[in-house]
Amino acid sequence: ARTGRPHEEIVRLRRELLLPNLAISYDKPIKFVRGEGVWLIDDRGRAYLDCFNNVCHVGHAHPAVVEAMARQAAMLNTNTRYLHDNIVAYAERLTATMPRALTVAGFVNSGSEANSLALRLARTHTARENAIVLDWAYHGTTQELIDLSAYKFRRKGGQGQKPHVHVASIPDGYHAPPDWPAEEHGKRFAESVAELIDAMKARGDGPGFFMAESVPSVAGQVFLPKGYLKEVYRIVREAGGVTIADEVQVGFGRVGSYWWAFETQDVVPDIVTMGKPIGDGHPLAAVVTTREIAQSFNNGMEYFNTFGGNPVSCSVGLAVLDIIEAEDLRRNALTIGNYLLAEFRAMQERYEVIGDVRGLGLFLGIELVADRNTKAPATEIARAVSNGARRRGVLLGTEGPHDSVLKMRPPMIFSRRDADHLINVLDETFAAVLTGTD
Numbered sequence: 001a002r003t004g005r006p007h008e009e010i011v012r013l014r015r016e017l018l019l020p021n022l023a024i025s026y027d028k029p030i031k032f033v034r035g036e037g038v039w040l041i042d043d044r045g046r047a048y049l050d051c052f053n054n055v056c057h058v059g060h061a062h063p064a065v066v067e068a069m070a071r072q073a074a075m076l077n078t079n080t081r082y083l084h085d086n087i088v089a090y091a092e093r094l095t096a097t098m099p100r101a102l103t104v105a106g107f108v109n110s111g112s113e114a115n116s117l118a119l120r121l122a123r124t125h126t127a128r129e130n131a132i133v134l135d136w137a138y139h140g141t142t143q144e145l146i147d148l149s150a151y152k153f154r155r156k157g158g159q160g161q162k163p164h165v166h167v168a169s170i171p172d173g174y175h176a177p178p179d180w181p182a183e184e185h186g187k188r189f190a191e192s193v194a195e196l197i198d199a200m201k202a203r204g205d206g207p208g209f210f211m212a213e214s215v216p217s218v219a220g221q222v223f224l225p226k227g228y229l230k231e232v233y234r235i236v237r238e239a240g241g242v243t244i245a246d247e248v249q250v251g252f253g254r255v256g257s258y259w260w261a262f263e264t265q266d267v268v269p270d271i272v273t274m275g276k277p278i279g280d281g282h283p284l285a286a287v288v289t290t291r292e293i294a295q296s297f298n299n300g301m302e303y304f305n306t307f308g309g310n311p312v313s314c315s316v317g318l319a320v321l322d323i324i325e326a327e328d329l330r331r332n333a334l335t336i337g338n339y340l341l342a343e344f345r346a347m348q349e350r351y352e353v354i355g356d357v358r359g360l361g362l363f364l365g366i367e368l369v370a371d372r373n374t375k376a377p378a379t380e381i382a383r384a385v386s387n388g389a390r391r392r393g394v395l396l397g398t399e400g401p402h403d404s405v406l407k408m409r410p411p412m413i414f415s416r417r418d419a420d421h422l423i424n425v426l427d428e429t430f431a432a433v434l435t436g437t438d
C-alpha cells in the first residue's frame with residue numbers, strides 16, 4: 001500500500017501553495033519515502049538505484065552522518081556569534097584537503113550562497129565588475145548568479161546578457177572544429193577567453209574574475225582539455241583578475257584521483273566554492289580562499305551569517321570528510337568509474353547512437369548523436385533512455401545544450417554490483433529504445 005497523500009493531491013497542493021515553476025523530475029513524478037545507501041525507496045516500496053542526485057555523496061542516510069547530526073542537534077545549535085569547537089575543527093580539516101595557498105574558509109548554506117560570497121570576495125579584491133564565464137554554465141539561483149549563467153539568462157524567461165558579463169566558448173573537445181589538433185584544444189579554447197580580455201583592454205577595462213566549473217556539468221559533462229585552465233588562469237591573472245573554481249558538483253573526491261577537480265588541470269584557483277555533496281544532503285556549503293583575498297574582504301564591514309558554520313552543520317561536514325577517508329571512497333570512485341567507462345565504451349561499439357563516452361571517477365556522461373559524423377544531438381533518444389531507465393528502476397539525468405548527454409553522478413559508495421546493475425539496465429534500455437519496443 002502507498003503511504004501518505006496521493007500523488008495527484010501533492011501535485012495539486014504544490015501548484016496551489018508553492019512557486020508554480022518549482023521543478024519536479026519526470027512527467028509522472030516519483031514520491032520517495034526513504035533512502036538507504038545507493039537506493040531510494042518510493043511510496044510503493046519500490047527501490048530505485050540513485051545514479052543522479054549528487055547530494056547523497058556517501059550514501060543516503062549514512063548512519064555516521066545521521067548520528068553526528070542528531071548528537072550535535074541534541075546538544076547545541078546556535079547562530080555563529082559564539083565560540084565553538086566544530087567550526088574551527090571543520091575549517092582545519094577542509095582547508096587541509098586544499099592546495100597550500102588556500103587557507104581561509106567561509107561557511108554558508110547553499111551552492112548559490114557560496115558563489116555569491118565568492119563574487120563579493122573577488123569584487124572587494126579587484127574592485128572590478130567584469131565577469132568571464134563559460135557558455136551554458138549554471139552558477140546559482142540568485143539574480144546576480146542567474147546573470148552569470150548563460151544556461152538561464154539566454155533561455156526562455158531570461159533577461160539576456162548584462163554588460164558586465166562576458167561569455168567564453170565551452171571548451172568541449174568532442175565538438176571542437178575538426179581542423180584543431182587534439183593536443184592544441186586547451187590552447188585554442190583558451191583563446192576565446194583571451195579575446196574577451198583583449199576587448200576589455202581595448203576599452204581601458206579588465207576582468208574582475210573568471211569563474212567556471214572544474215568539469216562543466218550543465219554544459220554536458222564536459223572535461224576540460226589538457227592545459228586549458230592553466231592557460232586561462234595565466235591570462236586572467238596577468239590582466240588583473242582572480243580565478244574562481246565552482247566545485248559545487250564535482251568536489252569532495254567525486255573525480256576519484258583528487259579531492260578537487262581543478263587539481264586534474266594542475267592549477268590552484270584563488271577562490272573555490274563547494275556545496276551539494278558537502279553535507280550528504282544537509283544544507284551546507286563553503287568558500288575557501290587565500291589569506292590575501294580574505295584580507296581585502298576584511299574592509300571594515302562585518303561579515304555575519306546566521307546559519308553558515310553552525311555547530312550542527314559543521315558536525316555533519318566533519319562526518320562526511322571522515323567517511324570519505326575511512327571508507328577510501330576516492331579510490332572507490334576511481335575504480336568503479338574506470339570500470340563503468342570501459343563498459344560504456346564497449347556499449348558504444350554496439351550502439352551507433354553513442355557518440356562519446358566521458359568521465360572521471362563517478363562523474364560520467366554519455367553523449368547521444370543522431371549521426372557520428374555531424375554529431376547532431378539525439379535529444380529524443382536521450383530522453384527516452386532516461387525515462388526507460390527510470391521505468392527499470394534506475395535514476396539518471398540528461399544534460400547539455402541539447403539535453404542529449406546522459407548524466408550520472410552516483411553516490412561515492414557505488415559498488416561493482418551497483419555498476420553492473422546500471423550497465424545491464426542501460427544496455428536493455430538502449431536495445432529497447434533503438435528497436436522501438438520501449
Ligand code: PMP
Pocket residue numbers: 110111112113115138139140141213217246248249275276
Ligand atoms: N554551481 C553549480 C555548478 C551547480 O550545479 C549548482 C546547483 N545545481 C549551484 C552552483 C547552486 O547550488 P544551490 O542549488 O545549492 O544553490
